[in-house]
Amino acid sequence: xxxxxxxxxxxxKSRPASRALQTNPGDIDGVAGNVSRLFISIxxxxxxxxxxxxxxxxxxxxxxxxxxxxxxxxxxxxxDALKDLEQEIPGEDGSxxxxxxxxxxxxxxxRALMGEAIPFxxxxxxxxxxxxxxxxxxxxxAARREVELRLGRFELLYQRKARERFEHQFLLHxxxxxxxxxxxxxxxxxxxLRSFSIPVPAGIxxxxxxxxxxxxxxxxxxxxxxxxxxxxxxxxxxxxxxxGSPLALCLHEICxxxxxxxxxxxxxxxxxxxxxxxxTTVHSPENFITxxxxxxxHLLFATKFDLPDELWLRKALQYHELLIMQNAxxxxxxxxxxxxxxxxxxDALPFSHRSDLEKSLRSRLSDPLSRTYQLSYSVAExxxxxxxxxxxxxxxxxxxxxxxxxxxxxxxxxxxxxEILSKS
Numbered sequence: 021x022x023x024x025x026x027x028x029x030x031x032x033k034s035r036p037a038s039r040a041l042q043t044n045p046g047d048i049d050g051v052a053g054n055v056s057r058l059f060i061s062i063x064x065x066x067x068x069x070x071x072x073x074x075x076x077x078x079x080x081x082x083x084x085x086x087x088x089x090x091x092x093x094x095x096x097x098x099x100d101a102l103k104d105l106e107q108e109i110p111g112e113d114g115s116x117x118x119x120x121x122x123x124x125x126x127x128x129x130x131r132a133l134m135g136e137a138i139p140f141x142x143x144x145x146x147x148x149x150x151x152x153x154x155x156x157x158x159x160x161x162a163a164r165r166e167v168e169l170r171l172g173r174f175e176l177l178y179q180r181k182a183r184e185r186f187e188h189q190f191l192l193h194x195x196x197x198x199x200x201x202x203x204x205x206x207x208x209x210x211x212x213l214r215s216f217s218i219p220v221p222a223g224i225x226x227x228x229x230x231x232x233x234x235x236x237x238x239x240x241x242x243x244x245x246x247x248x249x250x251x252x253x254x255x256x257x258x259x260x261x262x263x264g265s266p267l268a269l270c271l272h273e274i275c276x277x278x279x280x281x282x283x284x285x286x287x288x289x290x291x292x293x294x295x296x297x298x299x300t301t302v303h304s305p306e307n308f309i310t311x312x313x314x315x316x317x318h319l320l321f322a323t324k325f326d327l328p329d330e331l332w333l334r335k336a337l338q339y340h341e342l343l344i345m346q347n348a349x350x351x352x353x354x355x356x357x358x359x360x361x362x363x364x365x366x367d368a369l370p371f372s373h374r375s376d377l378e379k380s381l382r383s384r385l386s387d388p389l390s391r392t393y394q395l396s397y398s399v400a401e402x403x404x405x406x407x408x409x410x411x412x413x414x415x416x417x418x419x420x421x422x423x424x425x426x427x428x429x430x431x432x433x434x435x436x437x438x439e440i441l442s443k444s
Contacts, residue, residue, distance in 0.1 A: 050114025051294040055105075057087055059119065059296035062105055063126075065090030066098045075133070076389065078126075082244040083285035083298030095134050102127050115294040118306065118427040121149050125304025132388035140353040140391075147392040149305025150430040152399055154350050155343045159402075160368075163340040170333040180370040187371075190330075192261045195230070199253055201266025202239070203228050206274045212325060213275050216417050218424045220279045221286045225249065232256045236380050236394060238265070241273045245285060245298070249278045258376060264330030268338075271321065276314030283424050297427045303389055308430040312400030313423045316408065320420040323413040337371065339405075342398035344368045345377075349384050349395060358382070400430075407437035415440045 067078040069092040128146035225248025243249035287293035348365040383390040
């Protein structure tokens, strides 16, 4: 039998990590080699335990080298392993803060899966890596004006009475055309991404399939070092694709997530990035940088290439909806009833359908993953947009180049953006 990597007894937080864990011939990017291997083993083992038990997927991308996987018999064993692991990642160098944030988010998420009632602010701070507040009315109004401006170019108004005309003009009904619109131009846009000197490896392996699930997402991408990337396109009737959606999703999923993960995987292979960074999750603060990049990659392309009006309209509509839904989300956890939060969102979003908004709000209440993950889109895009709006094109390219290559916590990402602005 293969022997699993040992789980160390938990140390007191006041006790420093041993020197053996701080210095190791396999140290990469501030993380000891044996800690990195233990990290990978624990996350792969947790993922296998959940799948075996009918629980949620834990690992999203697995870009790390082949290795052992720990065997767990219960979530309590996983929790003990994660608490111990958190203490084995000391320091502020390299990837250590990023990985420590991931483990802290995992601990909070697992506690919620086990039924523990964690105060909302504490839970969000742990799983998203930052505090979240309501979007100010001035910013909501600015996002709405952007929608109105983009609609005006098509002689449309942002009003409920115009929804039918908007859908007639913009809804895509040919699902095959949606797929081809997302995938067929991927090589062109990846080559354009490389034109910014972002080291995206050639020959990204991508499998595309259709799915039909009653969830909020339109596309979902995951993958591994060996199998490549798998992109699912959701064809459930709840999902509506607009003119502009295929390109927006190509930039988000392929030129965002797939390209970013391919870069991380390549840096891991070259020994420039801790392999532990390559075992990603969807319930921890890393989603600030991954979803933030996916949501705003079009801002990088716009520094050099003309983007179609349909793309800008689709992005403006989505951004306004995300901000409104963030405030509705926070209203729920501040104690407002579902009906009042739903009415707030429904009144503010004339092109949305009340039934879709209700499903989204209910999942944010009932699912420990959605409680944070659906906030990650709006929170990260809102803060990155604020930074990029103050940058010139050269600064924007420098900012995104780092987002593609270096795993960062929300605080590190925002600090880097402000550092760029301070040198202007």
